[in-house]
Amino acid sequence: MLLNIKKLYRLLTTDQRRRLLRLQVLVVAMAFAEMASIAAIGPFMAVVGDMSRLEGEGILGDLYRLHGAEDPTTFLFWMGLGVLGVLAVAVLVSILTTWKLSLYSQQVGAELSTRLFKHYMKQNWLFHSNGSSSELTNKIAQECRRISDNVLTPLMHMNAKMVMVLFISLAIFFFNPWVALIGVALFGTVYWVLYRTVRRKLTNNGNVISATNRHRFKLMNEGFGGIKDTLLLARQAEFNRRFERSSRQLGRAKGTTKALSQAPRYLMEFVAFGAVIMLVLYLLVSHQGNLGVILPILSVYAMAGFKLLPAFQQIYGGLATVRGNIASFDNLQGDLEASHHDSDGDDGAQPKEKWVPRDAICLDNITFRYPGKAEAALDGINLTIPVNGVVGLVGASGSGKSTAIDLLLGLIEPDEGHLKLDGHPVTRSNLRTWQNSVGFVPQSIFLADASIRENIAFGLPLEKIDDEKVRRATQMAHLDELLDRLPDGLDTRVGERGIQLSGGQRQRIGIARALYDDAEVLVLDEATSALDGITERLVMQAIHDFSGKKTIIMIAHRLATVKPCSCIYLMDSGRIIDSGTYDELVENNKTFQRMADHA
Numbered sequence: 001m002l003l004n005i006k007k008l009y010r011l012l013t014t015d016q017r018r019r020l021l022r023l024q025v026l027v028v029a030m031a032f033a034e035m036a037s038i039a040a041i042g043p044f045m046a047v048v049g050d051m052s053r054l055e056g057e058g059i060l061g062d063l064y065r066l067h068g069a070e071d072p073t074t075f076l077f078w079m080g081l082g083v084l085g086v087l088a089v090a091v092l093v094s095i096l097t098t099w100k101l102s103l104y105s106q107q108v109g110a111e112l113s114t115r116l117f118k119h120y121m122k123q124n125w126l127f128h129s130n131g132s133s134s135e136l137t138n139k140i141a142q143e144c145r146r147i148s149d150n151v152l153t154p155l156m157h158m159n160a161k162m163v164m165v166l167f168i169s170l171a172i173f174f175f176n177p178w179v180a181l182i183g184v185a186l187f188g189t190v191y192w193v194l195y196r197t198v199r200r201k202l203t204n205n206g207n208v209i210s211a212t213n214r215h216r217f218k219l220m221n222e223g224f225g226g227i228k229d230t231l232l233l234a235r236q237a238e239f240n241r242r243f244e245r246s247s248r249q250l251g252r253a254k255g256t257t258k259a260l261s262q263a264p265r266y267l268m269e270f271v272a273f274g275a276v277i278m279l280v281l282y283l284l285v286s287h288q289g290n291l292g293v294i295l296p297i298l299s300v301y302a303m304a305g306f307k308l309l310p311a312f313q314q315i316y317g318g319l320a321t322v323r324g325n326i327a328s329f330d331n332l333q334g335d336l337e338a339s340h341h342d343s344d345g346d347d348g349a350q351p352k353e354k355w356v357p358r359d360a361i362c363l364d365n366i367t368f369r370y371p372g373k374a375e376a377a378l379d380g381i382n383l384t385i386p387v388n389g390v391v392g393l394v395g396a397s398g399s400g401k402s403t404a405i406d407l408l409l410g411l412i413e414p415d416e417g418h419l420k421l422d423g424h425p426v427t428r429s430n431l432r433t434w435q436n437s438v439g440f441v442p443q444s445i446f447l448a449d450a451s452i453r454e455n456i457a458f459g460l461p462l463e464k465i466d467d468e469k470v471r472r473a474t475q476m477a478h479l480d481e482l483l484d485r486l487p488d489g490l491d492t493r494v495g496e497r498g499i500q501l502s503g504g505q506r507q508r509i510g511i512a513r514a515l516y517d518d519a520e521v522l523v524l525d526e527a528t529s530a531l532d533g534i535t536e537r538l539v540m541q542a543i544h545d546f547s548g549k550k551t552i553i554m555i556a557h558r559l560a561t562v563k564p565c566s567c568i569y570l571m572d573s574g575r576i577i578d579s580g581t582y583d584e585l586v587e588n589n590k591t592f593q594r595m596a597d598h599a
């Protein structure tokens with residue numbers, strides 16, 4: 001656990017470390033204030049127990065004479081007020097320190113989740129296509145909160161309480177070394193034994209919490225994401241059962257961890273009472289029952305105990321909570337370390353200019369393998385797309401069409417060969433400018449739970465949306481008719497995943513989105529495969545309207561869709577096996593003929 005805490009510290013930014021260091025000043029101030037409040041009670045109780053002390057030598061007597069009070073009771077009254085003043089200052093310093101500590105841990109937690117979010121947003125398409133979005137959501141939402149609430153917050157408070165325990169114990173040590181040693185040894189040992197006993201259980205609970213959280217997020221994602229299938233296949237009971245089981249395990253693990261961190265308090269109160277009784281008896285015997293001597297000593301110990309006991313409990317509780325939740329850090333450590341090395345600079349610093357090809361877009365002898373796969377998804381393909389032409393990409397399922405498109409879009413990098421525009425290779429440094437001229441319409445359009453306007457200008461806040469661009473995009477995508485029928489027009493909200501819209505309407509919103517930035521090159525990945533004949537014709541009409549004005553590359557299963565293309569490339573097992581117009585391919589290529597026969 002210590003190792004993990006060290007690693008967590010190393011992940012803090014320089015500013016976070018500096019803030020932590022500054023907090024230590026407050027922590028020490030709090031320990032001093034608490035110590036002063038304990039020390040202040042002693043002289044006061046000494047005078048209460050024996051007023052004649054004011055007449056004698058020593059600081060109290062000097063103060064009494066200096067004060068010039070008429071009688072000892074008035075002096076005692078002022079002394080009481082003074083003690084209260086010291087206590088009030090101690091309380092204020094403690095409130096301030098606790099507040100700052102809580103604020104710090106929550107802010108660091110929030111910064112860690114922002115850092116993770118940015119890190120995942122920065123990852124390439126391969127990372128996202130091979131991972132699970134519910135896993136990422138769980139890490140950012142749940143695991144980061146566990147780190148801030150159940151690791152950082154208890155650590156910060158433990159840190160403060162440990163310094164306080166140390167200072168108060170030292171003070172008592174100078175007052176009476178035996179009482180200090182016995183007290184610290186007694187409470188320290190009992191808490192340590194308790195902690196050692198429950199340690200393994202806490203670690204297990206931590207792992208159970210991580211696993212069940214992950215599982216619950218996955219089930220929510222699958223259940224709601226595939227709600228249509230869930231309803232039709234009547235799988236609700238199955239989802240409910242699995243969710244319930246995970247929730248029950250989560251509840252039990254969280255509850256046990258909380259109970260294990262809090263329950264010993266009552267046992268410790270019992271031990272503390274026992275210790276106080278033993279102390280009273282010891283003092284009575286050693287001072288022959290002289291209350292005047294016993295009272296101030298007892299009140300100092302009582303006050304110290306009053307401060308120390310909750311501090312011990314908080315250190316133990318903190319330790320137990322951290323132990324029960326450090327698994328969340330194990331879960332995030334790799335990603336947090338990677339995000340630590342991310343540069344913050346590229347936020348919003350993307351080039352705005354476009355690299356519009358004038359002549360042709362080429363995939364030049366490209367080979368690509370997905371990580372961990374021996375077989376090449378693209379095996380030395382050559383493909384030329386003339387500017388303002390309409391090119392189709394066809395082939396059996398798994399032949400590499402989507403991979404070729406991802407490469408064209410710059411979402412993945414080739415292992416060999418180049419993507420070239422007018423003969424110039426696209427590299428990491430100029431990729432953004434190429435992507436600025438491309439619009440992509442995927443097979444299934446993701447619709448955010450927002451207005452049609454926001455969905456067309458995807459990802460932009462309302463104030464940054466250019467209404468003129470939206471209007472032009474809706475016109476080109478033949479969305480006007482739909483918008484005229486909707487009472488709120490562009491402001492109509494579409495549900496999550498756009499369930500209130502038909503497939504064709506969704507597809508046209510997707511096309512409008514691709515056109516919002518006036519893309520010169522349009523890439524469509526089976527954009528019409530899910531549509532009925534009439535809707536498909538409408539969508540295709542919208543697309544073919546751009547013929548001669550924009551470069552269009554489309555993947556299609558239905559050969560009718562690619563019939564008007566000036567060139568069709570036929571793919572098989574990651575290779576381009578033929579190309580030509582529809583008629584040429586029907587005439588010359590047997591595979592294409594078979595595909596046309598089955599179309």
Ligand SMILES: Nc1ncnc2c1ncn2[C@@H]1O[C@H](COP(=O)(O)OP(=O)(O)OP(=O)(O)O)[C@@H](O)[C@H]1O
Nearest residue numbers: 129130370373377396397398399400401402403404
């Ligand atoms: N993210 C991925 N990780 C690993 N392998 C992948 C990944 N995506 C695709 N593949 C593999 O690469 C090959 C080509 O897949 P691709 O999706 O490009 O084919 P496709 O022609 O578009 O198929 P379909 O028409 O079914 O969409 C397939 O063997 C597939 O299993």
